[in-house]
Amino acid sequence: MAAVQIIPIKVGVVLDMDGYGEMALTCISMALRDFYATHDHYKTRLVLTNRDSKGDVVGAAAAALDLLKNVEVQAIIGPMFSYQANFLIALGHKAQVPIITFSATTPLLTSLRSPYFIRTTLNDSSQVDAIVAIIQAFGWREVVQIYEDNEFGEGIIPYLTGALEKVNIRVPYRSAISPLATDDQIVAELNKLTSMQTRVFVVHMLSPLASRLFTKAKQLGMMSREYAWIITDGVTNELKSMDQFVKESMLGVIGVKPYVPKTKELDDFAIRYKEMVQKKSTPDFDIFGLWAYDSAIALAMAAEKAIVRNPTYRKTNISRNSTELEAIGVSETGPKLIQALSTTTFKGLAGEFKLVHGQLQGSSFQIINMVGPGDRGIGYWTKDNGIVRELNFTSANKKTYSTSKSNLGSIIWPGDVSSPPKGWEIPTNGKKLRVGVPVKDGFTEFMHVNWNSDNSTNVEGYCKDIFDAVMAALPYHVPYEYIPFATPDHKMAGDYNDLVYQVHLKNYDAVAGDITIIANRSQYIDFTLPYTDSGERVVSNLARFVLIIWFLVVFILTQSYTASLSSMLTVQKLQPKVTDVNELINNKDYVGYSKGSFVYGFLKKMKFDDSQLIAYESPEQLDELLSKGSGNGGIAAAFDGTPFIKLFFSKYCSKYTTAGQTYKADGFGFVCYPPSIK
Ligand SMILES: *[C@@H]1O[C@H](CO)[C@@H](O)[C@H](O)[C@H]1NC(C)=O
Ligand SMILES: *[C@@H]1O[C@H](CO)[C@@H](O)[C@H](O)[C@H]1NC(C)=O
Ligand SMILES: *[C@@H]1O[C@H](CO)[C@@H](O)[C@H](O)[C@H]1NC(C)=O
């Protein structure tokens, strides 16, 4: 019996033979060893010849020419990078030799329309719908694209822009950064971005440039709560090999990466790969290594299917005059091989292997969140269902496409916060809205200032909570800070206090706290639009958002809090000695008012004598004064705003009651003083 004649099929491999190329070549070799170990009855055997493309376009071209002319390979696996691919694809087309790249991802290559170009990796535009779904999920209206300024980086841009515009998301600016940019150039570009309003960035670059970008962004304070960063698989695919320090600076970044099913085969491969590269400095494999592995298997299957018996090149019309290129000839087996390859499907290490128009099809991406030193899956995106929490391939519910953020797991955002950024901000060049907080003792529930040992302050209380809620409801982010200021004692300052308040208010953009707005003091606040000193209507960005807050304040005053404040007479509940204000005045009884409150002026107007008025600073002190009673160092009654009285009653409800008339006095709300725009 004659031995089975094995037909060798020569296959070229064109890779930059650095560590990364070693990784890919190792995966390809392992694939063939694994495959023929279980398919030893096959008549064909792929035989590899590898050439170093030496990190550039010319190196890749020279390597391919050599393989075609001198080795007469039937297929070429490679090149590694998009920028090396154009010439190889043209060569393959001319020689009818399949060029199979597992790592050149730019969609630009598709436009070459060569039937001999096979892409066994996802093209970059496969992920744009996943990215757009994330942007929709958080309701962001504008994004800025930051991309590597080369074939790889720019290829995705038209697809991403088109997909964004389809759902009315604006792209006000694109930022192209050269992979050769200096750190200073990167910083200059980032500074430009902070001077704009958009705070959502989509970053499409390879990991070396991305590492530098995020390190600088962190240093410039751009990894803070106002910012959203989304990375494409150009970065997510290489996270494993990125520097720990860089990954920590990427806290809060969201990204998409091709979904690779966890399988026993993959686990086995990982173990065997580790053994294989044990003593060498070859890096760990990434998803491109898996695609390289799957490519080799696909090619081995296709070669057998095509039963290439006598793989040769046809060399006609070749003369001495012929150029190198003309001397290559044409592979006679190419058409059969490409036909077999395009119908080859199997379950690969990286998932289902299936080509459509010569390109690998992928329909699922994992959505990840950078948390500390690594990434964490927070959900998936699929072509049919959009954003989903879990992948469910058996689900019958195929046609509902969701962009709901509720399908995502919990996310840590830049600045280590749990609420998503608004994605848009008025550039203030680092300036924050200055919110004055009047410092008062007592009634701490409304606003309270805690002084820390390092002279910094914490503000808390009901007014702060409301102010925070209003600011949070604005459709964009306004940075602001609370600045406590001492309130004047009305009794000490007399009518001068109006002036003091005005001086204070001029120093702030807004005031939050237990401030009473009194309508007849028109010089407190003026219900007109702010004007500049020269009388022009203000139009700057700062002015515009001051105006918005201004209208908000007016709205709150007129809608929510009108009539909520009134003055009340508070007396001992059990035996109310007095029920009438005039009685108090005539008896020359002592009465209390809250220190720093407008009530003082109110009482003076009612003809109380200055000597009758005693200020209190806290509910406790008021209780003490009322308990003592007038003439015993205490007071007979107190006047205060309804919210304060309610608060007082919540603590001492059984002891006191209100009596007499309720005086209507204005509102309770935020003061926002139209600042002179500087
Ligand atoms: C990119 O790949 C997707 C499938 O993943 C395909 O639908 C699309 O046409 C491809 N685009 C280009 C430009 O190659
Ligand atoms: C070879 O040359 C002949 C005559 O010049 C021409 O008709 C023919 O098309 C050429 N064949 C190829 C494959 O170029
Ligand atoms: C080679 O080139 C010369 C000059 O261009 C031409 O005269 C000659 O016919 C060519 N020979 C062949 C075999 O094509």
Ligand SMILES: *[C@@H]1O[C@H](CO)[C@@H](O)[C@H](O)[C@H]1NC(C)=O
């Ligand atoms: C997947 O979907 C099917 C049909 O809707 C359902 O019965 C099954 O429980 C789902 N599986 C998971 C893991 O959610």
Ligand SMILES: *[C@@H]1O[C@H](CO)[C@@H](O)[C@H](O)[C@H]1NC(C)=O
């Ligand atoms: C706090 O402020 C006071 C007055 O401005 C100053 O004398 C003191 O040194 C400051 N303390 C700290 C810890 O900064």
